[in-house]
Amino acid sequence: MRKLFIPLLLLSGLSQAAELSAADSAAAQQLAKDSGCLTCHSLTEKIVGPAYASVAEKYKGQDDAAAGLVQSIQYGSKGKWGRIPMPAHSSMSVDDIKTLANWVLTIQK
Numbered sequence: 001m002r003k004l005f006i007p008l009l010l011l012s013g014l015s016q017a018a019e020l021s022a023a024d025s026a027a028a029q030q031l032a033k034d035s036g037c038l039t040c041h042s043l044t045e046k047i048v049g050p051a052y053a054s055v056a057e058k059y060k061g062q063d064d065a066a067a068g069l070v071q072s073i074q075y076g077s078k079g080k081w082g083r084i085p086m087p088a089h090s091s092m093s094v095d096d097i098k099t100l101a102n103w104v105l106t107i108q109k
Helices: 003-011 022-034 050-057 067-077 094-104
Strands: none
Touching: 022 067, 050 067, 050 094, 067 094
16 A cells, blocks of 8 residues: 555655644744734635635745735735735744745635
8 A cells, every 4th residue: 555655645645734743833823823814814715815825826836925925914915815915924024024924825615
């Protein structure tokens, strides 16, 4: 069975979700909650902003996806997901913003 396991993983494209441990994912989700991110976003459903799963799907496979999300979180964004702009979160630490960006890219529907 082990011989089948590796090819199946390769065929599946090894999702980015495999890059975060369960504890890291839980900590990132708590950071999102504590930072107020979940007021406008949810994991799989659009609220004010897009669902994190939609963000992850849009940027899937892009090498600079995390860096782009860091910019959007830190400085805000306008017009990427509709008319409502995302406010800047300049008071958050860069490390926290990077954690959130990398975590968002792991969310799947």
